Amino acid sequence: MKDITKKYTNGEVTIVWKPASCIHSKICWTNLPQVFNPRDRPWIKPDAATTQLMIEQVIKCPSGALSYYRNGEEESNINTEVESIVEVSPNGPLLVYGNITVKDSSGSETKKHKVTAFCRCGASVNKPYCDGSHLKIDFKG
Numbered sequence: 001m002k003d004i005t006k007k008y009t010n011g012e013v014t015i016v017w018k019p020a021s022c023i024h025s026k027i028c029w030t031n032l033p034q035v036f037n038p039r040d041r042p043w044i045k046p047d048a049a050t051t052q053l054m055i056e057q058v059i060k061c062p063s064g065a066l067s068y069y070r071n072g073e074e075e076s077n078i079n080t081e082v083e084s085i086v087e088v089s090p091n092g093p094l095l096v097y098g099n100i101t102v103k104d105s106s107g108s109e110t111k112k113h114k115v116t117a118f119c120r121c122g123a124s125v126n127k128p129y130c131d132g133s134h135l136k137i138d139f140k141g
Helices: 027-031 051-059
Strands: 006-009 013-017 066-070 085-088 094-097 100-103 109-112 115-118
Touching (some): 027 051, 051 066
Antiparallel strands (some): 006 013, 013 066, 085 094, 094 115
C-alpha cells in the first residue's frame, strides 16, 4: 500500500490520516459519525464537531492512523510516554503499545509511537502491519 498522508482542518486543528496504518477498528466513526464517515467523500468532515470532540476521538485510534496537531504548532512525531504493552486482539492484530523501532527485512528502521498493529492472519498486503484483511478473511485466533 502507498504511504499516503491526508490532512483535514477546521482552521484550529488539523487531523492527519495515514491509510496505510489503518486497521479498520471502526472506533473513529462509532462515536463521532458526523465527522468520520467512510461512506462520504471526503470521509473526514472537520467542521462537523468541536475541536475538543475531534481530538478526543482521534486519541482513541488504536493504530495511530489518525493523529492531529493544532494549527500554528509545528507538526512533529511526538513520543508517547507509555508503558510497553503487547496485546492480542481477538480475531485481529497484535497490538504493541509504546515507542518502538520496527526493522524490516532489508534493515530499514521505522520509529512507531502510540500503538502499532501487527498482522496475525497473514493476509495483510502491508506486512508486518495490519491492514484490516483479517475482517475480509474472517480470521479466528
